[in-house]
Each structure stands twice: as C-alpha cells, then as structure tokens.
Amino acid sequence: MRQLILFGLIGLLLGSVARSQGQANNWYFGGGAGLNFSSGTPRALTDGSLYTLEGCASISDDDGNLLFYTDGSTVYGSDHSILQNGTGLFGNSSSTQSALIIPQPDTPGIYYIFTVDAVTRVGEVHQGVNYSIVDFTSNPDGIVRDKNTRLLNYAAEKLSAVIKSCDDNSVWLVTLSSASGTQTTVNTFYAYQLSSAGLNTTAVRSNAGFNSNDPRGNLKFSPDGTKLAIANAADGLYLAEFDSESGQVFNTQRLTINGSNFAAYGVEFSPNNQYLYSASSNNADTELGAGNHFSSLIQYDLEAADISGSQVSLNESGYFRGSLQLAPNGKIYRALSASYTEGLNYLGAIENPNAAGLAASYNDRAVNLGSGISYQGLPPFNQSLFNELDIIQNDLSSTELSLCDGDNYVLGYDPVSGASYSWYRDDVLIPGATSNQLSIRQPVAASLPYTETYEFRLDPNDGSCEKVGVAEVTYYAYPPTVSRISLIQCEDAATADGLSIFNLTEVESTLTGGDTTFEVAYYQTIADANTSSNPIDPVGYENTTPVETVYARITNPAGCSIINTIDLQVSSTTANTALLEGCDLNDTGFAEFDLSQADAQVLGGLTGSYDVHYYPTEEAALLEDSALELPQLYTNQTAYNETVFARVENNNACFAISTVELNLIPRPDFSLAAEAIYCAASFPEIQTYSPDYTNLDASRTYSYEWFPEGQTTPYLETNLPGSHTIRVTDVNTGCYREATITIIEEEIPIIENIEVTDATENNTATITLSGNGAYEVALDDEIGPYQDDLYFDGLAPGFHILYVRSKNGCTAIAQEFSIIGFSKYFTPNGDGYHDFWQVQGISAMVQPGTVIRIFNRYGKLLKELNPLGQGWDGTFSGTNLPADDYWFSVLLEDGRLFKSHFTLKR
Structure with a gap:
C-alpha cells in the first residue's frame, strides 16, 4: 500500500528520527557564510572555508555538532580544513544542488555525499551523478573513500532525499535525468535506496510527465515524503506525488507563477506539508547585473482544489534567483542575491x-550574515528531518517551550477525524492521555530550572504512518523580589547640584540574585516599565533631581517579569587628594605606580570601613568602568604628569571621588663608558674608572655603589676584567640610575708565524698574530708607519724586524725575520760598497747549511762560499778576475735550489 506519511516511525526508530534534527543545525553556504541553529534562533557563522555561488551541503551529528560540509568539489571538516582525500569530487559550485549528504542508516560514522555537476552548457562534458563516502570509522577526523562512484552519466542539477517508510529506516535519493541517463532533455526520475546494507545502484525509474531542457532549480520532498516539487527554471514549476514504498513518482502537474512563465528556482514545503513556496525570477540571462532582475516569493495551498489558483505573493523585489530551505526552527530561509555574482x-x-x-x-x-555573503544556494537536507508535528503552536518554536513557575500550558495538535492519540513524558507513556491536547504544569517538587520532554503520537488509523510531535519544556523561576534598592552615586566635580551620572547595572546582581539568565531593562517611569516602552541606557544615566526613582524590569528566559524600584541618591562627601611620585626609569616620562600606596592619603582622617578603587577618568570612576586593576602596577598614560581618580566606597555605595596626582621624578643624570681596556701587561696594577658626572645636580645628595665589588666611591678602582655596575641614588627621592662598564683585559700579542715568500722578484711576508686586542704592525722602524694589514710585499733581501703594538697603548713586541735574495752585481774595488757578493738573508739561525758555488761562463768552479762568511771578493787563486758575468748555484738548507748569474764590475 502506498505510504502517505513517512516520518512517524514506531518504537526506537520513531524516537531516533524525531530527535535527529540536529543534523541540520549547521549551514555553510555562499561566500564564507554560515548559520548555527542550536539555540533555535540562527546565529551567523563566519569561520567557514566555502565560496560557492550555488551548490553546497552540510551535515552535523544528532547533537548538532558540525561534522563536515562541501560545495560538491571539496570537503571541509569541522575544523574547516580539507578532509583527507577530500578534493576533486565531481560536483560543481555552479550546480543548483551540487551535493546532498545522507548518513548511512543504522551505520554510525558512514556518510554518503551525492554530487551532481553543472549542466547548463549544451555540448560540454558532463560528470553526472556520483557518490563518495566519508568514513569516520577508519579515521576519526574523516577520510573520503570510494570517491566519484558513478550512478548517472547525466542529470539535472537536482538532488533530494526522504525516509522510505514507517518500518524501514532506509532513505530514497532522487534525481532527474533522461530515460537513458545520458541525454540533456530530462524526463525521468531516478530513485536510489540507501540502507544499512549500502546503496542499491539499481534505480527505480518514473516518467516525469514533462520534458525539460533547463536543468537549473531545486528539487524538494515535502517533509512527510508524499510530494515532490520540481523547479525547472525557464521550463516551469511542477508538483508531483511520491510513493515512498515503491519509489515511484506520479501525478505530475504544472503550477503557474504569477500567471506567467517566470523561471522557478527555489522551492520548499511548510513543516505541516500543506503549503508549497516558490522563489522565482526573470533571470533568463544570468549575465545581467544588479538592478536588472525581478523576483517573486509565492505560497501555494496544496489542499486547495485549484493549487495554482491559490497562490499568494509574499514578496516581490529586484532580487536575482535564490534557493529556499526549511530549518530546524520551523522557518523557511531564502537565499538573496543581486545578480549572478553579486551577493548580499x-x-x-x-x-x-x-x-x-x-x-x-x-x-x-x-x-x-556578518561578513558572510549570500548568493543563490542554501544547503539541502534529508527532508524527513523536518517532519515533526508542531504541538506547541505559539509561533515561536515548534520544538522548545519555556514556561514560568506555576504556568499552565496546553500542548496539542488539530484533531484528525478517525485518529487516535497518545502522549509520553520523558519517554514514559502518560496513562489516560488519549486526547489531541494535553495540559501541562511544572511538578511540585521540581528544582528550577526544570526540563522535561513531551512526545505526541498521532495514528491516523487509515493505514498510513503514525505522526509525531516533540516539545522540550523548561520551567523557569521568577526573578527574585527585592525591597527598594538605593544606588548612591558621588557628586561629579562640575557643579555641586546633587546631580551626577549613574551606572544602573551596579545593582544588577542584586536584582537577579546573580542569575545571568535573567534580562534586566531600566525605565524612567513605572508606566514604561509595565509596557516595556522607552528603555533607558543604564550606563551613563543622568539623574534629573537629587533624589530620583527609576524602575528595573527583570525578565526570566520564559518571558515572565517583575518590576523593582531603584532610588538614586547623590553623595556630596569628599575624600583627600593624593600625590604619588615615581622614578622615570626609561627617561621617557613614564613609570609604574602602585596605586594602593595612595589609599592612606585618600582615606586620611576617615573612620569606618572603606574600599578604594582607581579609574582613569572621573566619568569612569562614577560609572565604575575601566578600573585600573590592582595588584597590577599602573603605568601612566600621559608623560611626566597625570591625574587618576580614586572612588571611595562604603558598603558598595559611592562615598567620594578624589584625585590622585602622578608625578615623574628624573633619575640622577650621568654617563659611563660602555667599555674600557685593561692591559694584561700591567697586571696587577690597579686602574681607576670614573663616570661623567657633569650633569648631576650639585644641590642634591647622592650615594654610590659599585657591583659586584661593593665599593661606595664615585669611581671604580680595580684590576679585574668583566662587567661592573654603578648605582647612583638620589638620597632624598630614592630614584637611582645604573650604568655598566665592561672592562676587557687586552692580552699581550703573540707572533704565531711570519710566512715569507723570498728569492723572487716580489718578496712578501704574511704575519699571523694571536691575542684579543686591537693590534697594528710596522716593519724595520719602531716609530712606524704602522698598518692594520698583516701583509708586506716588495721586501728587499736580507734581515727585517717586525714591530707589533696595541692600538690601546698596552704593549709592543718585535721579531726579526729574513728574506733570502741574490745581488745582481758587485764592485770589488775596496771602496767599502758592494765589495763582496754573498747570498743575503742567511744567518746562523736561518738556512746556515746552505751550499753556495760560483762558476765562470765556461762552468768552471771558481769558489764555494761559506754562507756565513763575508762573501766572494772577485778573485781566483789570489788573482783578480776580469769584469764579466759569473754564475752561481745555491742549494738552501730547506732543499730549494736556485741558479742564476750576477755581474762583476771593475
């Protein structure tokens, strides 16, 4: 038998579905837009990662906690990052209903994402309808598997779902395609059954009763699963019936829109299944900009004999097209956009x-939506989630009811001929409650707030499914009744007229008994308080007479209120002014103050128990706003001088307000060099280091202390390297300044190496020094010039002296080195100049084992010289040899061999 009512499942199934609306609690759509329905009233979410012009889908768990969401292409987790393997799905953000998420029945942790691509362009490659699975059983963060498993090669941009029947928890997924599943003209419904066993990929097919070439627009089930609404954009709006047992669609009829062929896009059913809503527009050209569109929102009565004739226009405006979606709070929301790419x-x-x-x-x-933007799409859901009877019927919420202590309320639903009824309280059958109405009242012994859940079951007794309504009822206590409250404020400094400004919220905890669920509003007259008219701003309220009465209306979450009076009085008593001085620690005019040190000055002469609090301005002190909290130290906000305000209270009533002056005291002004040099060569000689005290105020008295030595002299005497700190303190104010000098012990330099390159046309020497000082070097002259560069070139053969000295004047050292070389000529004429030829740069310490031989041009050995001797005098066997070129061979002790010639001149 065809089942007309789908939602009311029996036993545990009924209870689980009735409480699964939390799956629709979080919506993500449009440009970074989102909504949360956990409190009934939607709260804007701006933490989403989605940007989609149309298609989107979201899913939460039964308790309303977000699980994941998608635009049909990318899947985002509850932390708004992409799920593992969550990219590349075959949906499309420009598809009307690019995705629909369905939990696999009776299979915790498994969710099917059905996707359909955008198919508005003829001739393009289509991806059709596919499904992917999000698995939380193998990965607690969720992983996408079985990605893009194909169901249809082509389909319109439509997906909708509904539960199958009373005794079967499976779900129908329905889409619209052609008879072959490949053509671009759609005329056939495809219904796929998802059960605990998985997805049956063999579809139930039904003739649509129309041929459409426009795939855009929503497809929606009525919450009870008996009807389907089909928006085919420019090809019209259609209504059909659905047999949930067989999955067949039948009795399709076309509905007119304003008597014309407006393009239908958004469709949705009322929670009671009686009304159909359509959002349509003149958007044949999607490239039109804002200001070129016209849209209408229409209601149809599905119980009317002429459904098209029953239409009522709820809104006509210049919007572009937009989806409609039923929400957990029983309201239908409409996506609004100005054009295809311009959102609101x-x-x-x-x-x-x-x-x-x-x-x-x-x-x-x-x-x-805050920073979020609405375009054309809203997330679709399994429509069965919204098939609850509204047994509260107060136009506020269909599932939650707030009552006050002692209230009576009648839950119920319109009577249905031939039906039978039963009521449950907290899942327990209420004996004798067989009417379509139930009067409820808070239990006598209940501790408030107190919550209980009522469930109403309606059995039509016509073979169709049982229907259910659920109401979560919470009873709240009335706000506490208190006697007249006096709020005493201090006189402001402007005039002594008994007027001031008040922060009425100071008495709020007394009015509410500390219960933060109560709301408090304030009024000037009892009439305004009784009617909740003309509320006043409680912070900064200015009294008009020295003694004035205002009224507070305290309301509990159920809307029950009481009114209490507040007498405003102004205290003209005074307290002492105070002065605090602080040392200017950073020389910028700012310091840290312990404001509590002003307490004694402010309270001087007062007897009794008083509290003192500090504020940056007089107004802040009057309103008790932006207190300068203690025990934290306060840093003045105005350089060098600042006034803060002390509020003196007696039993939380303002007694007086006085000023506290904050003055900055300069620190002793002196300077100390950051570094100094102590010469290691002078140790253990004591040296004196003195700061520059030129700027010290000679009229004041100072104390001196050096750390770590403990010396108390203005100067430091030491021979120890390291850091040394002096503290100079103004004896009268206690303000001090510290400065640190680092004494560096400069070591005596060590010549580690003199590396020479000799016996060449350009003889060089490279010096290597060790030591921590700043050194400079000179060659052959102790006076200089000195240089930083440790390299010399163009050196003459022979012996040289290297001089090294400290730039800081600490010490100087010297070392001789030699350059091996050979003279080009000699003149043995006895004049005392160049009378001998010898290899230069050899000594008893340098290459003493060198072998030197001299030959004539014919290779005859003339002389073997002693390398440490005077040299060759130009004779052979006592006879002077003639002027000529002579040859030599020099084998240095280090193994180097040199051969060349020189000239003997006469």
Whole structure:
C-alpha cells in the first residue's frame, strides 16, 4: 500500500528520527557564510572555508555538532580544513544542488555525499551523478573513500532525499535525468535506496510527465515524503506525488507563477506539508547585473482544489534567483542575491510557513550574515528531518517551550477525524492521555530550572504512518523580589547640584540574585516599565533631581517579569587628594605606580570601613568602568604628569571621588663608558674608572655603589676584567640610575708565524698574530708607519724586524725575520760598497747549511762560499778576475735550489 506519511516511525526508530534534527543545525553556504541553529534562533557563522555561488551541503551529528560540509568539489571538516582525500569530487559550485549528504542508516560514522555537476552548457562534458563516502570509522577526523562512484552519466542539477517508510529506516535519493541517463532533455526520475546494507545502484525509474531542457532549480520532498516539487527554471514549476514504498513518482502537474512563465528556482514545503513556496525570477540571462532582475516569493495551498489558483505573493523585489530551505526552527530561509555574482549579507525568512497567505509573514532582512555573503544556494537536507508535528503552536518554536513557575500550558495538535492519540513524558507513556491536547504544569517538587520532554503520537488509523510531535519544556523561576534598592552615586566635580551620572547595572546582581539568565531593562517611569516602552541606557544615566526613582524590569528566559524600584541618591562627601611620585626609569616620562600606596592619603582622617578603587577618568570612576586593576602596577598614560581618580566606597555605595596626582621624578643624570681596556701587561696594577658626572645636580645628595665589588666611591678602582655596575641614588627621592662598564683585559700579542715568500722578484711576508686586542704592525722602524694589514710585499733581501703594538697603548713586541735574495752585481774595488757578493738573508739561525758555488761562463768552479762568511771578493787563486758575468748555484738548507748569474764590475 502506498505510504502517505513517512516520518512517524514506531518504537526506537520513531524516537531516533524525531530527535535527529540536529543534523541540520549547521549551514555553510555562499561566500564564507554560515548559520548555527542550536539555540533555535540562527546565529551567523563566519569561520567557514566555502565560496560557492550555488551548490553546497552540510551535515552535523544528532547533537548538532558540525561534522563536515562541501560545495560538491571539496570537503571541509569541522575544523574547516580539507578532509583527507577530500578534493576533486565531481560536483560543481555552479550546480543548483551540487551535493546532498545522507548518513548511512543504522551505520554510525558512514556518510554518503551525492554530487551532481553543472549542466547548463549544451555540448560540454558532463560528470553526472556520483557518490563518495566519508568514513569516520577508519579515521576519526574523516577520510573520503570510494570517491566519484558513478550512478548517472547525466542529470539535472537536482538532488533530494526522504525516509522510505514507517518500518524501514532506509532513505530514497532522487534525481532527474533522461530515460537513458545520458541525454540533456530530462524526463525521468531516478530513485536510489540507501540502507544499512549500502546503496542499491539499481534505480527505480518514473516518467516525469514533462520534458525539460533547463536543468537549473531545486528539487524538494515535502517533509512527510508524499510530494515532490520540481523547479525547472525557464521550463516551469511542477508538483508531483511520491510513493515512498515503491519509489515511484506520479501525478505530475504544472503550477503557474504569477500567471506567467517566470523561471522557478527555489522551492520548499511548510513543516505541516500543506503549503508549497516558490522563489522565482526573470533571470533568463544570468549575465545581467544588479538592478536588472525581478523576483517573486509565492505560497501555494496544496489542499486547495485549484493549487495554482491559490497562490499568494509574499514578496516581490529586484532580487536575482535564490534557493529556499526549511530549518530546524520551523522557518523557511531564502537565499538573496543581486545578480549572478553579486551577493548580499543577509537572508530572508518565512517566519510562519504553516500559516495561510500573508499570515506566513515574510521577513526580508531576517538574518544578518556578518561578513558572510549570500548568493543563490542554501544547503539541502534529508527532508524527513523536518517532519515533526508542531504541538506547541505559539509561533515561536515548534520544538522548545519555556514556561514560568506555576504556568499552565496546553500542548496539542488539530484533531484528525478517525485518529487516535497518545502522549509520553520523558519517554514514559502518560496513562489516560488519549486526547489531541494535553495540559501541562511544572511538578511540585521540581528544582528550577526544570526540563522535561513531551512526545505526541498521532495514528491516523487509515493505514498510513503514525505522526509525531516533540516539545522540550523548561520551567523557569521568577526573578527574585527585592525591597527598594538605593544606588548612591558621588557628586561629579562640575557643579555641586546633587546631580551626577549613574551606572544602573551596579545593582544588577542584586536584582537577579546573580542569575545571568535573567534580562534586566531600566525605565524612567513605572508606566514604561509595565509596557516595556522607552528603555533607558543604564550606563551613563543622568539623574534629573537629587533624589530620583527609576524602575528595573527583570525578565526570566520564559518571558515572565517583575518590576523593582531603584532610588538614586547623590553623595556630596569628599575624600583627600593624593600625590604619588615615581622614578622615570626609561627617561621617557613614564613609570609604574602602585596605586594602593595612595589609599592612606585618600582615606586620611576617615573612620569606618572603606574600599578604594582607581579609574582613569572621573566619568569612569562614577560609572565604575575601566578600573585600573590592582595588584597590577599602573603605568601612566600621559608623560611626566597625570591625574587618576580614586572612588571611595562604603558598603558598595559611592562615598567620594578624589584625585590622585602622578608625578615623574628624573633619575640622577650621568654617563659611563660602555667599555674600557685593561692591559694584561700591567697586571696587577690597579686602574681607576670614573663616570661623567657633569650633569648631576650639585644641590642634591647622592650615594654610590659599585657591583659586584661593593665599593661606595664615585669611581671604580680595580684590576679585574668583566662587567661592573654603578648605582647612583638620589638620597632624598630614592630614584637611582645604573650604568655598566665592561672592562676587557687586552692580552699581550703573540707572533704565531711570519710566512715569507723570498728569492723572487716580489718578496712578501704574511704575519699571523694571536691575542684579543686591537693590534697594528710596522716593519724595520719602531716609530712606524704602522698598518692594520698583516701583509708586506716588495721586501728587499736580507734581515727585517717586525714591530707589533696595541692600538690601546698596552704593549709592543718585535721579531726579526729574513728574506733570502741574490745581488745582481758587485764592485770589488775596496771602496767599502758592494765589495763582496754573498747570498743575503742567511744567518746562523736561518738556512746556515746552505751550499753556495760560483762558476765562470765556461762552468768552471771558481769558489764555494761559506754562507756565513763575508762573501766572494772577485778573485781566483789570489788573482783578480776580469769584469764579466759569473754564475752561481745555491742549494738552501730547506732543499730549494736556485741558479742564476750576477755581474762583476771593475
């Protein structure tokens, strides 16, 4: 038998589905937009990662905790990062319903994402309908597997789902395609069954009853699963019936829109399944900019004999197209956009979708999305989530009811002919409760707030499914009744007229008994308080007479209120002014003050128990706003001089307000060199280091202390390297300044090496020194010039002296070195100049084992010289040899061999 009512499952199944609306608690859509419905009233979310012009889908767990969301291409987890393997799905953000997420029935942790691509362009490659699985059982953060498993090669941009039947927890996933599943003309419904065993990929097919070439627009089930609404954009709006047992679609009819062929896009059913809503527009050309569109929001009565004739226009405006979506709070929300790519930062809402005509109450600015932007899409869900009976019927919430202590309330639903009824309280059957209404009252012994859940079951007794309604009822205590409250404020400094400014919230904890769930509003007259009219701002309220009465209306979460009176009085008593001085530690005019040190000055002469609090301005002190909290030290905000205000209280009543002057005292002004040199060669000689005290105020008295020595002289005497700190303190104020000098012990330099390159046309020497000082070097002259560069070139053969000295004047050392070389000529004429030829740079310490031989041009050995002797005098066997070129061979002790010639001149 065809099942007309799908939601009311029996036993545990009924209870689990009835409480699964939390799956729809979080929406992510548009440009970074989101909503949370956990409190009934939608709260804007701006933490999402989604940017989509149309398609999107979200899913939460039964308790309303976000699990993941998608635009049909990328899957984002609850932390808004991409799930593992969560990219490349075959949906498309420009597809009307690019994705739909369905939990696998009776299979915790497994979720199917059904996707459909954008198919508005003829001839393009289509990805059709696919499914992917998000698995939380193998990865607690979720992983996408079985990605892009194909169901259809082509489909319209439509997906919708509903539970199958009363005794079967499986779900139908329905889409629209062609008979072959490949053509671009859609005329066939495909219904796929998802159960605990998985997805049956063999679809139930139904003739759509129309042929459409426009795949855009929503496909929606009625919450009870008996009807389907199909928006085919420019090809029209259609309504069909659905047999949930077989999965067949039948009795399709076309509905007119304003008597014309407006492009249908958004569709949705009322929670009571009686009304259909359509959002349509003249958007045949999607490239038109803002200001070129016209849209209408229409209600149809599905119980009317002429459904098209029952239409009522709820709104007509210049919007582009937009989706409609039923929410957990029983309202229908409308996506709003100005054009295809221009969004808006708010959503419209049908506030009472179960009401006929204009009583449905459309609100065009229902939800401010903050920084989020609405385009054309809203996330679809399994429509069965919204098939609950509204047994509260107060136009506020269909599932939650707040009552006050002692209230009576009647839950119920319109009577249905031939039906039978039963009621449950906290899952326990209420004996004798067989009417369509139930009067409830808070249990006598209940401790408030107290919550209980009522469940109403309606059995039509016509073979169709049982229907259910659930109400979570919370009873709240009335606000406490208190006697007249006196709020005593201090006189402000402007005039002594008994007037001041008040922070009325100072008495709020007394009015509410500390219960933060109570709301408090303030009024000047009892009439305004009784009618909640003309509330006053409680912070900064200015009394008009020295003694004045205002009124506080305290309201509990159920809306029950009491009114209490507050007598405003002004105290003209005074307290002492105070002065605190602080040392200017950074020479910028700022210091840290312990404001509590002013307490004794402020309270001087007062007897009794008083509290003192400090504020940056007089107004802040009057309103008790922005207190300068203790025990934290306060840093003045104005350089060198500042006034803060002390508020003196007696039993939380303002006694007086006085000033506290904060003055900055300069520190002793002196300077000390950052570094000094102590010559290691002078140790253990004592040296004196003195700061520059030129700027010290000679009229004041100072003390001196050096650390770590403990010396108390203005100067330091030491022979120890390291850091030394002096503290100079103004004896009268205690302000001090510290300075540190680092004494560096400069070591005596050590010549580690003199590396020479000799016997060449350009003889060089490279010096290597060790030591921590700043050294400079000179060659052959102790006076200089000195240089930093440790390299010399162009050196003459022979012996040289290297001089090394400290730039700081600490010490100087010297060392001789030699350059081996050979003279080009000699003149043995006895004049005392160049009378002998010898290899230069050899000594008893340098290459003494060198072998030197001299030959004539014919290779005859003439002389073997002693390398340490005077040299060759130009004779052979006592006879002077003639002027000529002579040859030599020099084998240095280090193994180097040189051969060349020189000239003997006569």
